Amino acid sequence: MSTSVRPKTKFRHSRLSARNREWIAGYLFVLPDALGLLVFLGLPMLLSLVLGLYDVDGFGAYRFVGMANYTKMMRDPLFWQSAKVTALYALMLVPLLYVCGLSLALLVQKTNRFNGVIRSMFFAPHMVSLIVVALVWQFLVVDKIGVLSRLTPALGLGGISFLGDPDYALFTVVAVSVWFLMGYYMLIFLGGLQDIPAMYYEAATMDGAGPIAKFWYITLPLLKPTSFFVIMISMVAAVAGSQAFDIIWVMTGGGPANSTSVLIVYIYQQAFSFGAFGYAAAMASILVISLMAMTGLMFLLTRGGRFSYE
């Protein structure tokens, strides 16, 4: 005897509507990633926010101090120095990466064997550990014996101390960062360039546009979504990227005279050199919040990289 509630029908009906089933499947697919992000990124961020309210000595003692770490920050000249260095580093890195990445992409845009090799060469730094990259560059620019340091007097520039002079050290680490990252941004721009249909260039050719007019009126405007993405992630990379820490930590350690001490280097020093975990956590929280505010503002201003014609 069948006791089924559902009357017998020709087709097997699901208890869920087709739309709900799709919805559930979608969320099931992103669940593993979402969980991973939550546990390994969200939770630590939340904990560091909490940690910022404590005085932590690193040996198990936690003392609630409220906003004390934050007021300390406001009065800490080294924090402000690091914030300034971070801003300078970002102000140089973001535009340089944009220009270098796009220029390289335009140069190797045509697909042929030669350009394939060139593309791989520009991307090659990413195959190497950042520490190794920093060590090699340090060897190239170190005072007296570095290859570049020996070259500058020969070029009549005098003996420049690339890493020892507070006026040059930041430029040096910016240059190495650009060198390391530009191949990656070249790839992103190559993808963006390939997304621009060839017909627009043909139409522009018929309209009488030369290479420069095509770049200004076709390439650049149609690259807007890519540009938005590049500026956004290069900004994040400048403020909190692994290259910012590794290259600076290995090449200068934040010196000389704190001239290359970006915030993540200073935070690391406070936490692991001086054991001020609570203070470091408070600064990290400020860093993350200001980064979120910046990207959020950019997102709002550009409507998420979408444009008026869409």
Add this chain to the structure above:
Amino acid sequence: MARVEIENITKRYGHLEVVHGVSACIEDGEFVILVGPSGCGKSTLLRMIAGLEHISDGTISIDGEVVNDVAPKDRNIAMVFQNYALYPHMTVAQNMAFSLKLSGLGKDETRDKVGNAARILGLEKLLDRYPGQLSGGQRQRVAMGRAIVRDPEVFLFDEPLSNLDAKLRVQMRAEIKSLHQRLKTTTIYVTHDQVEAMTMADRIVVMRDGLIEQVGSPLDLYDEPANLFVAGFIGSPTMNFIEGAMEADIFRGTGGIECHSNLPAAFHGALVAGIRPDKIKLGKSGGPFEVLVVEPTGAETQVVVQSGDLQLVALVQGRVTYRPGESVGVTLDETAVHFFDARTEQRIEHLDRNLGSVSRQ
């Protein structure tokens, strides 16, 4: 306005030759359509005229001047692309003004020209819209507007209607034709749609495999196709072909088809007879042909019949009462039968087409 001369044009990509020494002449003010199946080289030829493709061999002249090495912008031609290629980040007005802006034309003059073109095409109210906000037909008109503002000597169209739905295509066909009648600019138009070619062209150039098969007015091609390919390509529904041979003055074809002909007496080779669907009459029931499909379209009805291996399509005016499975007789209008050499596929000219209609019931 200008005359375009194409002489012995060859196009090679590496070792692959895709256009094999093609020659044609487009007269001043003429509307010429290049038509052929995909891959026949028609678009390549158009792009060589535009200057978007390098010419491997031969010359293209506009108004008597060889333009092989002249940059596209200096050829004084304008092109309408298949996907319109409207710049998505520019408004309709900016799209139309782009070439004028690049040529350094003043603002007032640019506005006048764009306004004028917009008026011709009925785009005045859309000038501030972006292409993404327009319908297919409107985009098509903007693409034409972009070509018109430049006041070129030659218009090139590369399958401009293939992205439109059937109804809009018919409407735009008429608009392009009336635009040409109004501006009288030399126009070269590429399509794979023979109906477009038939309805719009002053002359049609039929291409296949990188060669020109026939050049002529639409009705010339329809009435006297030079070979089997043109016969099958021009006209819809397509021409029926019947293989067979002459016995005395009677052509005997597959499916038991027979018809009188006064082909040159010496012709004894294998033949293909061609007959347009509207020149086939279906008789009363009881004939040797079986009705397979009946496709009514209102004003006329298309009937597919079969006998043995031979399938014929007949186009009957008005409505019919045939049903699939029914047997019918078939009558050919013998004055309208075309004969082709089965080996060379070339047309064989009749000596005299005035023959009485004899049928096989």
